[in-house]
Amino acid sequence: MTDEIPLPKRGTLPPLTSTQNGESRRNVHKKRNPRQGAEEVGSDATPRSRSRSNSRPRQKTGSDKGQTSLPKESVTPRNKRPQPKRDSDYTSEGDGIDIPDSQRKPKKPRNSQPRSQSKEVLISESDTVSPKSAPAKKKKKKKKQVSSMDEPEVIGLEAELSGIDDDVVVTDETQSSMEAKWTVPTMRSEPINKVFIEQKSGFKSADKAKIAKKRAEEMIRATQIPMETTSMTTIKFALSTHKVFKVISVFLNGLFAGITLWQIIAVYMLLNEGDIHFLENYHMLAQPVQSIFYFLFAVCTVAAFDRYDIGRIDRRFLLRAVTLQSGAIVALFYVIGLIFSLAMAPDDNRIALYPDDHSLWEDPEDAASRLRTWKILNTVRGVFAVLAWLIISLRPVTDRLTKNLEKADENIIEPQYADPEPEIEIIR
Amino acid sequence: MLVSRYMPILYIQYLLLFIDLFLNAFSSLLNFQDVVLLVLFVIQDVCILFAVIIIFLLFFNTYIFQAGLVTILINKFKMPIFVVFVYFALSVALHVWGMTLLWGDPKAFIWNSGYHTLFVCQRVGAVFYYFFYKRTALRLGDPRFYQDSDWIRREFEKRR
Numbered sequence: 001m002t003d004e005i006p007l008p009k010r011g012t013l014p015p016l017t018s019t020q021n022g023e024s025r026r027n028v029h030k031k032r033n034p035r036q037g038a039e040e041v042g043s044d045a046t047p048r049s050r051s052r053s054n055s056r057p058r059q060k061t062g063s064d065k066g067q068t069s070l071p072k073e074s075v076t077p078r079n080k081r082p083q084p085k086r087d088s089d090y091t092s093e094g095d096g097i098d099i100p101d102s103q104r105k106p107k108k109p110r111n112s113q114p115r116s117q118s119k120e121v122l123i124s125e126s127d128t129v130s131p132k133s134a135p136a137k138k139k140k141k142k143k144k145q146v147s148s149m150d151e152p153e154v155i156g157l158e159a160e161l162s163g164i165d166d167d168v169v170v171t172d173e174t175q176s177s178m179e180a181k182w183t184v185p186t187m188r189s190e191p192i193n194k195v196f197i198e199q200k201s202g203f204k205s206a207d208k209a210k211i212a213k214k215r216a217e218e219m220i221r222a223t224q225i226p227m228e229t230t231s232m233t234t235i236k237f238a239l240s241t242h243k244v245f246k247v248i249s250v251f252l253n254g255l256f257a258g259i260t261l262w263q264i265i266a267v268y269m270l271l272n273e274g275d276i277h278f279l280e281n282y283h284m285l286a287q288p289v290q291s292i293f294y295f296l297f298a299v300c301t302v303a304a305f306d307r308y309d310i311g312r313i314d315r316r317f318l319l320r321a322v323t324l325q326s327g328a329i330v331a332l333f334y335v336i337g338l339i340f341s342l343a344m345a346p347d348d349n350r351i352a353l354y355p356d357d358h359s360l361w362e363d364p365e366d367a368a369s370r371l372r373t374w375k376i377l378n379t380v381r382g383v384f385a386v387l388a389w390l391i392i393s394l395r396p397v398t399d400r401l402t403k404n405l406e407k408a409d410e411n412i413i414e415p416q417y418a419d420p421e422p423e424i425e426i427i428r
Numbered sequence: 429m430l431v432s433r434y435m436p437i438l439y440i441q442y443l444l445l446f447i448d449l450f451l452n453a454f455s456s457l458l459n460f461q462d463v464v465l466l467v468l469f470v471i472q473d474v475c476i477l478f479a480v481i482i483i484f485l486l487f488f489n490t491y492i493f494q495a496g497l498v499t500i501l502i503n504k505f506k507m508p509i510f511v512v513f514v515y516f517a518l519s520v521a522l523h524v525w526g527m528t529l530l531w532g533d534p535k536a537f538i539w540n541s542g543y544h545t546l547f548v549c550q551r552v553g554a555v556f557y558y559f560f561y562k563r564t565a566l567r568l569g570d571p572r573f574y575q576d577s578d579w580i581r582r583e584f585e586k587r588r
């Protein structure tokens with residue numbers, strides 16, 4: 001009994017009966033061949049083992065020794081049986097169920113003889129059940145063969161990936177022609193030079209050339225913008241606020257000059273009629289004019305100081321200012337005008353109080369002399385305001401404060417080592 | 429200093445300056461009652477005080493001050509500090525004198541030469557105060573004041 005094959009474990013192989021000869025042989029083949037997937041052996045074996053173990057008892061090998069030939073009806077022909085897996089077998093296994101015998105024959109001699117011996121040993125004697133089970137065998141065989149054919153696809157990743165395209169549906173050309181049939185009679189495509197941009201409220205048409213231009217500009221801007229982005233530091237923010245003040249102050253400079261000019265003319269016209277006439281008509285304006293003039297003088301003077309940065313005076317700046325090269329005389333004009341305006345404050349107050357307190361204006365000579373003084377002061381302050389505006393308007397771009405604040409150097413601590421500042425004055 | 433911190437400080441400083449200018453210009457128009465005038469003058473003086481406090485807080489925030497070089501900072505900003513304190517003194521004096529003269533009758537004619545001189549000085553001083561305060565506020569936005577650098581170290585070595 002040396003050539004007896006040791007009994008397989010329970011659950012791995014079905015019990016040996018005549019009805020499942022082919023299957024038992026198959027299972028034996030599978031167990032022998034390590035290449036076969038263990039899953040398959042297990043998966044194929046277990047349902048059968050369950051069904052078979054209940055129905056049929058195992059039979060020992062020794063009793064089957066006598067049989068050497070296999071009943072052909074019950075046993076599936078060898079060419080249809082799944083062959084044990086080897087490298088050379090993969091191609092043949094994957095081809096399909098219908099492999100002609102001629103191809104399989106050379107392989108058979110290798111496997112067949114030892115198998116045949118084993119079959120002789122293992123095959124059961126009951127043949128009666130075989131015809132019934134034949135279609136079942138065939139089905140199972142087909143299943144096996146199909147599943148065995150699936151093996152290379154399951155194992156190999158590339159095989160799996162090659163199966164991905166299986167569900168891609170290639171549209172039939174006939175379908176598009178069908179659609180064309182629908183559209184042709186009702187709508188024709190007429191290309192025009194417009195692009196329709198979809199928006200929430202429908203489509204908006206836009207000229208193609210314009211859009212192309214816009215896109216080109218945007219592209220240019222997009223390439224330029226990364227170079228222009230700079231971080232905002234505190235000094236930059238501070239100077240930006242100063243720029244706002246500059247813009248406002250230029251307007252106020254001009255407005256102030258115009259107001260003072262007209263006020264001078266109005267005072268002269270009113271005073272021409274007589275002192276009392278003047279007092280009666282001007283008393284309402286006296287105090288507001290004084291207040292507004294002080295406000296405007298203050299703003300314009302601070303603006304003039306900013307333009308020429310009175311806070312940092314060096315020799316060069318002083319020389320240029322005194323010799324009237326730089327226009328820093330504007331600051332002086334505004335200060336003088338301010339002083340004159342403030343000097344008129346009591347008289348303005350007196351004029352404003354004319355209707356309430358006649359005692360202030362009782363003496364006509366006193367009143368006349370006061371008003372003459374007042375008129376002169378008024379004229380002078382107006383003249384200074386207009387002159388200062390004239391000089392500013394000649395050089396509106398000067399801004400020494402910004403220049404000095406922007407300079408990033410060591411002049412914070414040691415101004416005496418400061419470089420002479422070039423004053424660029426542009427006449428516009 | 430971050431811009432987000434510097435921005436509101438600068439805006440507050442501008443606002444204080446504007447309130448002071450407005451009150452300087454239009455308080456003679458707003459003399460409805462004694463109390464109104466008094467309140468306006470008090471507001472103006474408090475604004476000047478707040479401005480002084482803010483500017484000194486900015487000084488204390490600088491790296492120079494924190495490094496101990498207080499004298500350097502004061503030397504650099506001596507003009508603005510001087511102008512601010514002088515203007516504060518002038519302002520308080522004028523308001524006090526004006527209130528004593530105007531109390532009882534806000535619309536009375538109270539101008540005498542002393543008051544007139546003080547009035548002119550205070551108003552001209554206001555203009556200088558606005559200019560120097562604004563300039564200092566802008567200068568203190570310079571990030572170099574808040575960073576360590578070579579010249580600070582040199583100065584520190586000098587002062588040792």
